[in-house]
Amino acid sequence: MSRLAPFALLAVLLAAWEIAVRAMHVPAYFLPAPSAVAVALAENLPTLVAASWRTLSTALVALVLASLIAQALAIVTALSPLADRAIRPLASVVQVTPVVAIAPLVLIWAGIDHPERALVTLAVLVAFFPIFSGAAAGLRSADPDLERLFALYGAGRWQRVVRLRLPSAVPFLLEGHKVGAGLALIGAVVAEFGAGSGGVRGLAWQILDAGNKLQTARMIAALMVLGAMGVALHALLEAVERAGLKWWRGR
């Protein structure tokens, strides 16, 4: 029963919206009725799905790259305190700089023929930090008594990283990747906005294009697809995190 509650609320809100728009004769370019959005969604579904896939694939490629770079750097910081002190402040700079502010610069560097490279780069910049900070914290989270045992048994630095610190970091890495994947998707969409009409024809481009043509129903339809994609990605990553923790703990 309580699982149905959000859907019931949604139905009530949609009904109120439909009735209000019809009763007050709100112009369609300002606020189309839900039924008009549904029609726009059905008509444009193939284009919207293709556009979603473009955005999603940008985010996924960015997630893989961010994961590799962040983990490699985190391991370097775990191996060398000097590298740790050098890398951390710079990593924070990447975190606090808004992606929209970097977008124009990265678009210039990627070149006009390769906007997709700029989009991936920008999404990597956004997804990098949660994975890096998760990995860095995880690599320090090993049980201190286990660290002492490794010292007692004469383990080398590399052995400690591979056999103790990296496995200890797994729960932190799972969490970092979950947050990072969500941010990669947001980063990809924001970067598409930054790239503007000359960019890759992903979901953000669909929203911009529909907005320029005052096709408000199509704009909302694209937003709904974006929302659905975000929810699906989040649910998938929650499941991956749960399964990963179960595998790690054996229970």
Next chain:
Amino acid sequence: MTAVAALNNVEVDYDRGRALGPVSLEIGAGETVALVGPSGCGKSTALRLLAGLEAPTRGTVTRAAGRGQTAVVFQAPTLAPWLSARANAALPLELAGMRRAEAYDRAGAALARVGLAGAEDKRPAQLSGGMAMRVSLARALVTEPKLLLLDEPFAALDEITRRALADDVLSLWAAAKPAIVFVTHNVEEAVYMAARVVVMSKGPGRIAGDFAVAGPMPRPPHFRTEAPFRATAEQVSAALAEGIAA
């Protein structure tokens, strides 16, 4: 009797002040020694010195420094949650460069010795507190150490489990005769587990008494009710009370 480890006039200072010493203590080969004292008296620090996990501020520590010759069991099982019982027990051997197949064989044998045959593939999260402690014991024994250091290993277990484990540790000791140093704040456990009980005074800890416990090792049934046990326990308690009052 040759010494496997010794503290020679050691003192340990931490930022908050003196934690231990001066203390001199010699552990003979195959000897079972219990270190008793109030909390904060530095007995765990003394154990870490013997393990080589810490260095003294003053004085010297001599120990058989060979890889795997010293083993430590901590208060918590300290197992890697992502590894099976077998892989946890095999860890010291693998870190020393032994091939996995052989390390796993020996770990399996060590687990059987502590009564965990059949639980080799279980993860720490699937084991009870007592079983996890046994895995920790198997990991300590797998390298056949000359010196086994136990830091309040049964403190978190219930009375029945701790008694069973105490007897198991003693029969394991009888099989390979490592020197055992056992830290506890439980007087009866100390007298039961060790042939020699060293009492430490409150921090910074010094040695307040050194008692030999008469009786066979491993302990016969009902040893706790016999006169020598009771008498030594009384002596140790008295020395402990004096050390706390001092």
